[in-house]
Structures are given as C-alpha cells and as structure tokens.
Amino acid sequence: MSNYPLSYKLSWLPRFLKPSLAGDANGFAPAAGTPMDPPPKQMVRLAFVGDISAVANRSAPDCDPAIRALLGSADLVIGNCESPIMDKPSAVLGTKLGTHHAMSERFLVEALAAVGIGREKLVLSLANNHVFDQGVAGFDATLATLKQLDIRTIGPAATGPVERFAVGPLALGFAAFTLWRNADESLFAGRVSMEGDPARWPREASAGIDLLCAVPHWDWEFRHFPRAGTRALARRLAGHGVGLIAGHHAHVLQPVQRIGEAIVAYGLGDFLGTAFARQPWPGRIGGIFIVDVSAEADTRGAVAAYRLYPFVRLRAGDHERLATMEGVGVR
Template sequence: MSNYPLSYKLSWLPRFLKPSLAGDARDFAPMAGTLMDPPKRAVRLAFVGDISAVANRSAPDCDPEIKALLGDADLVIGNCESPVVDRPSAVLGTRLGTHHAMSVRFLAEALAAVGIAREKLVLSLANNHVLDQGVAGFDETVAALQRLGIRMIGLAYNGPVVPVQVGPLNVGFAAFTLWRNLDESLFAGRVSMDSDPTHRPRDGVDLLCVAPHWDWEFRHFPRAATRALAKRLAGQGVGLIAGHHAHVVQPVERIDETIVAYGLGDFLGTAFARQPWPGRIGGILIVDVSADAGTRGAIASYRLHPFMRLRAGDHERLVPVEALVGQMRGKAEGRLRAIFPASSSEEDVTA
C-alpha cells in the first residue's frame, strides 16, 4: 500500500498535464553562484535527475555540450528511478508505464551515450519505484549495478552515509525516500526511508551530500514541509542537497553555507513518451568543491545547466536550452525565468 494522500493522487494527472507554478517563490537563490574565491584545487560533482527507460526504447541522443559537461565531472550522482531487470515481472503495468523497468543493456548504452563513465557514477535506489518489479526485481537491480561497477546509495543496509573518495576529498553520500508505491514492510530493511538529519554523521567526510526523494510531483516550487526538512538537514551539517521526485525543475536555495537544489527534473523520461513540454525541462547541477587545506570540503561554486528532452522516434534527444530554436526556446526560457527570477547570466552570491 502506498503512502500518498488522496488529494495527491487526485491531483497527479492534472499536474502532469499542466505542471504548476503555484507556491512560495520567495528567498530562493539564482541558478548559479560563487561562494568563495576559486580554490587552487577543486573536485567537480555533477548531479542529474531521475533516470528511467519509460520514455526511451533505445539510448538517447545527447548534445556534445551536455556530454562534455558530464564527462568532465569527477563524479556524477543521479537517481535510478527504474529497477534494472532482464524481464519485468509486472508485465501489464510495465507496458502501461505505471511500473518502471530498464534492462542492463539499456542502462549501459544510455550512460555511454551521455558520456558518464560507470566508475564515476553513484546512483540512488531510494525512490518510490525501486520495488516496481517486486523484491526479486530489487535484488536483481542491486546485483546488476554491482556487476556494472556502479556505486549505490539509499540502501538501508549500507548505513546512513556512504563515503566515496573523489580525488583528494572524501565525500559522504546519503539518500532517502519519503514516498512508497508499496507497503512499508517491503521497503523496510531494503530502502532508506530515514529523513532524520541527526542520523547522518559527518565524521571522516569532507562534505556530506544528501539525495532525497521528496516533495510533490509536477510542482515547480517545493512545499513548506520540504523546505523545513532542508533547513533541518542543513542545520545538522549537510552541505549539499540535490532532490528528486518532482519530475520538473525546482529552485535552488542557499541555507547558510548549504546549497539545496530541490528538484532536478528527469534526466531520462520517467513518464509517458508524449509528456507535456514543461516536464521535459531538466537540470544538471555542477558543483565545484574546494580541496585546499583551509577550505577543504567547502562549496566554491555551483551552476544549474538547464536542458530539454526532445522526442526523437523511440527515444529522447538531450539539448541545452540555449541551443533550442524558435518557439520552444522561448517557452523554456520563460518557464525558467518564472522558477529562477533572481538569475542572470553571471550571478554571484558570495557571502
């Protein structure tokens, strides 16, 4: 049994068809910011949104600029929104798109197409769809990612923080989901559902990052409860938060020295192939982290790079918003101005 409120369920289709710009738009940060002078040494992290095969039957086409952006990162972090299985057990639901699944081959080919090396990838399994193909499908997913050499976060039995050595830095990653598509007993012991920031020790890590699966879908502005949770996480020493589940781009907020990207949208389409255009805007968050002795683990700068997922036959084409032409570019830029009103081409949010 899922844990979605009735009002949430009733609003899913209307908001999918017309993503909402309603909500509190105050006190958010620009799309890009510099928090300190450029360090002599830095580590670059790239955060992407939800990854699924629902809207793709073959690997996506990727603009060279996006491929280079991801290829230049020292580590890429995303959300694995689909179980990775050879044969779906929920056959009808998978065909209809209500149950997610992707093959090992699709995932490997998609990663190669967008320039993400498996050894530089961390995927969260803390999401509502991870058990769409049952417990056996969950186990198969974990085994498949292990064979591919992809590191995982959001597994209940891996502990609250997974340390990853990224160049000279030891970066800690945690993930959790607030939403379930099935009964809690099936998620318990497998998927992290713990959002309590006091359970995430910072000992031994230079920067603690959290990837929460939170908030409500198809709303561009986070709910007050989501922002309150972000504040609690920041208050307990989390330095960077990159959220999922909304399936649309959401704002960035700075809470003291913590950067919060509430929602990065989809990286590869998780809904129907013919999705309305506002849900096709995604974001890639690039974060440079200082490795200098005096500022080790501090965020030096961040930038959200918006892109569009365009339909191309049986798959999607990933294109930077600035590379779009005609009416679509105007609509995408207008939507981004509504979400990030404080942004300009060269914003600086240095304290």
C-alpha cells in the same frame, strides 16, 4: 500500500498535464553562484542529474555534445535510478503501460555511453518510490546488476544512512532517502533508506567527511516550487551539517536555495523520461547541477561554485534527444 495522501493522488493527472507554479517563490538563490571568489586552485567537480528511467525510451538517447562535455568534466556523477534493472519484468502489464518502471542492463549501459558518463564515475541512488515496481526480485536484480557493472549505489538500508566515497583528495558522504513509496512499507523496511531525519543518523557515520551531501526523494510531483514541509526539512538537514542537497521526485525543475553555507537544489527533473513518451511541457525540461568543491587545506569541502544547467528532452523516434536550451533556441 503507497503512502500518498488522497489529495496528492487526485491532483496527479492535472498537475502532470499542467505543472503547478503555486507556492512560496520567496527566498531562493540564483541558478548559479560563486561562494568562493577567487576560486581555489584545487577542486573536485560533482554533477547531479535527475531521475533515470526507460519509460520514455526504447533505445539509448541521443545527446548534444555540449551535455556530454559537461558531464565528462565531472569527477563524480550522481543520479537517481528510477527503474529497477531486469531483463524480464514481472509486472508485465504495468510495465507496458508505464505505471511500473523497468529497464534492461543493455539499455542502461548504452544510455550511459550515449551521454558520456563513465561507470567508474557514477553513483546511483536506489532510494525512490519506484524501486520495488518489480517486487523484491527486481530490487535484488538491480543490486546484482549494478555491482556487476561496477556502478556504486547509495540508498540501500544495509549500507547505513551515509555512504562514504573518496573523490580525488576529498572524502564525501552521501545520504540518500525516500519519503515516498509505491508499495507497502514492509517491502522498503530493511532494504531502502527512508530515514530523512538527520538527528537519527549515527554521529560516527559522518566522521571524517569533508562534505556531507543529501540526495532526497521528496516533495510533491509536478510542482515548480517546493512545499513548506520540504523547505523545512532542507533547513533541518543544513542545521545538522549537510552542506549540499540535490533532490528528486518532482519531475520538473525546482529552484536553488542557500541556507547558510549549504546549497540546495530542490528538484532536478528527469534526466531520462520517467513518464509517457509524449509528455507535455514543461516536464521535458531537466537540470544538471554542477558543483565545484574546494580541495584546498583551508577551505576543504566548501562549495566553491555551483550552477544549474537546464536542458530539454525532445522526441527522436523511439527515444529522446537531450539538447541544450541554446540548441533549441531558448535563451
């Protein structure tokens, strides 16, 4: 069984049709900032994108060249793999209706090529509520396919709460976890990280890491402002040494906040549509969170600059077109 409260379930459709602006709007930061001025001479660039799914796409998306260039400028791209990867879904009816997610290997490969993300630069989180939409077999197939494609993953419980990656001269740690699940807890236990309390992460897991990043699947869907509990968890993560947080699950853009030296992007929306093909606004607006990290000896691992770049997903036949806000006349 899922772990959604009844009030959450009852509010899903109204909030999908009209995302909520309710909540505490105080204490947030500008969508762009330069904590280090002047910028360091040597930096590593990270690009965080939102949820990736094939629900709203039957073929690879079209992509504005400016978005391709932005993603191509990153040394590492981190996203959330919202759909199990398998060619023959087991939940046939649910997959057709869009309640159960699935995408083929071919779709993923063609979509990555279309948006200009090299597989060697990609890291995908599997810590989300849809990861068992096609059962344990779908989860196992996803792991096998991503390994075959040489795409790195974060979030499987077997690899521990913090994954370490070398990016240029830096050692970066990523802690991906989900607070939500669409299936029984027994499926997630031992397979996908649900440990959102940094006090329970082994201390040695972050030893020698220049910057510890969290990639949580948290908060309630279709709310533009994070709930008080989500903001409290962000403060707890920051208090335990997490310097960068990029969240998923809300399916709409949420604001950025600075907590001491830590930078938090609460929700990046969808990168490729996870809901119905004719999704209403503003669920079509997503964000690409660009973060430049210092690789200088005296500021190693510190965030030098960040910017949340909004974009919009438009319909183009059987797939989506990713466009800049300027490209659709929004400034």
